[in-house]
Amino acid sequence: MAxxxxxxxxxxxxxxxxxxxxxxxxxxxxxxxxxxxxxxxxFGGKHPSAKPWRGEGPGVFEVVEDHRGNTYRAVYTVRFEGAVYVLHAFQKKSPTGIRTSKRDVELIARRLNEARMDFEVRYGKV
Incomplete structure (x- = not known):
């Protein structure tokens, strides 16, 4: 129940x-x-399955969950004081290796910037 x-x-x-x-x-x-x-x-904690997302600096995490042979990811940030922003949720579909696609990496970077701008508008600070 929500x-x-x-x-x-x-x-x-x-x-x-x-x-x-x-x-x-x-x-x-x-x-x-x-x-x-x-x-x-x-609530200010870090779930055991949350790992630092490489490439965007501190305060950005990914949660990776496997289900029936598929891998799902969600990337979020706690970088902005008092708020959590979910940046991206996607099913990993890389044909080889564990590398995240360039498209997803770029989308996360853009959305992190959008989150920063939203935080500035909402709270008047970064």
Missing amino acids: RLKRVAGERPLFWVGSSKEDLLAFPEPVQDEIGTALSVAQ
Whole structure:
């Protein structure tokens, strides 16, 4: 059941671009695990499955979840004080290796910039 009110100490969660719709297209067990990791982030913690995202500096994390032979990822940031921004949710489809596609990496960088701009507008600071 979804909560309508925030709990004391809970950071607001913001979705950038199509990240929410993309996450909702994942299998339910994957949605649950990623949702739990995001909830932990909202309370200032780091879920065991959240790992630093390389390339964008501190405060950007990815949650990787495997389900029935497929790999799903969600990338979020806690870089901005008092807020969590979900930058991207995607199914990894690299034909070889573990490298994330250039398209996804570039999209995450763009959305991180969008999150920064949104935070500045909402809160008047970075």
